[in-house]
Amino acid sequence: xxxxxxxxxxxxxxxxxxxxxxxxxxxxxxxxxxxxxxxxxxxxxxxxxxxxxxxxxxxxxxxxxxxxxxxxxxxxxxxxxxxxxxxxxxxxxxxxxxxxxxxxxxxxxxxxxxxxxxxxxxxxxxxxxxxxxxxxxxxxxxxxxxxxxxxxxxxxxxxxxxxxx
Ligand code: SME
Numbered sequence: 001x002x003x004x005x006x007x008x009x010x011x012x013x014x015x016x017x018x019x020x021x022x023x024x025x026x027x028x029x030x031x032x033x034x035x036x037x038x039x040x041x042x043x044x045x046x047x048x049x050x051x052x053x054x055x056x057x058x059x060x061x062x063x064x065x066x067x068x069x070x071x072x073x074x075x076x077x078x079x080x081x082x083x084x085x086x087x088x089x090x091x092x093x094x095x096x097x098x099x100x101x102x103x104x105x106x107x108x109x110x111x112x113x114x115x116x117x118x119x120x121x122x123x124x125x126x127x128x129x130x131x132x133x134x135x136x137x138x139x140x141x142x143x144x145x146x147x148x149x150x151x152x153x154x155x156x157x158x159x160x161x162x163x164x165x
Contacts, residue, residue, distance in 0.1 A: 002038075004046060015152025018046055022159045032057075032132075032164035037067035039160050043137070043153075044069035051111050052138035055120075056084055058131045063088060066133065073108040082106035084134045087117035095150050097143040112138040116145040118157040122165035132165050 004021055007014035025042055026035045036055040044053040054068020056077060063077040063084055079085045083105055087094045094117045099105045105115075117136045124130040135157045139145065145153075 004042060007046060011148045012152070015148070015155065018043070018152065019155050019159060021046070022156050026159060026163040030164055032160075033067060035160055035164040039156065040067050040069050043156065049139050049141045049144050050137055051109055051140050052136070055133055055135055057133035058088065063133060068136075070138070071109040071111075074106055077106060083115050083117050084136055087119040087134050088131055091119050091121065093118045093150055093154060095145050095147075097145075099138075109138060111140045113142045114139045114144040116150060116153060118154050120157060120161055120165070122161055132161070135160070 002025055005017070007017050022039055022042060025038050029035055040054045044050055052068060052070030052073065054070065054073070055066035056063035057066045062079060065073050065075050077084050079089050081104055083094045083096055083099070083102060094115070096102045096105070096115045099112055099115050115136070115138050117134050119134050120132040121129045122132050135153070137145070137153065
C-alpha cells in the first residue's frame with residue numbers, strides 16, 4: 001500500500017518530494033489509465049486548494065475526459081475550446097489566474113477560479129511529437145498557481161509521460 005508522506009519545506013522542495021512520490025507510485029507500470037488515476041489522486045490529496053485534478057486524452061479529434069479527482073466534468077472538449085484546447089493547440093502550459101477573464105473558458109465546476117493546464121506530447125511511431133492529452137488542475141482560489149507550481153506540475157506531467165506514453 002502506497003503511503004504519501006506529508007510534504008515539507010519550500011515549495012520547490014515540496015514539489016521535489018511529490019515528484020519522488022509520483023516516480024515511486026508509477027514505477028513499473030505503463031498503463032496510462034492506471035497511472036493517470038493514481039497521479040490525479042496523489043496530487044489532489046497532496047496539494048492545497050484544488051477542486052479538480054485530472055487528465056483529458058486526445059482521441060484523434062478532440063479531448064475526452066480521463067481519470068480525475070473532483071466533481072464530474074465535461075466529457076469532450078474540442079481543440080479550439082477552453083483552457084484545455086488552448087494548451088493542446090499552443091503546446092504551452094496555460095496558467096490562468098482568473099478563469100472568468102479567459103475567453104472561452106469552459107466551466108465544469110462553478111467553484112473554479114484559477115486553472116493550470118499542461119499539454120502532454122509524446123514521440124509517436126513516426127518520430128513526430130504527438131498530442132496525447134492534457135493534465136488539468138482547477139482551484140477555487142483566484143491566482144492559485146505561480147511559476148513554481150507550473151514548474152513542479154510540468155515535472156509531474158513529464159514523469160507521467162515517461163512512465164506511460
Ligand atoms: N476549464 C477547462 C475544462 C475542463 S474542467 O476545468 C475539468 C477548460 O476551460 O478547458
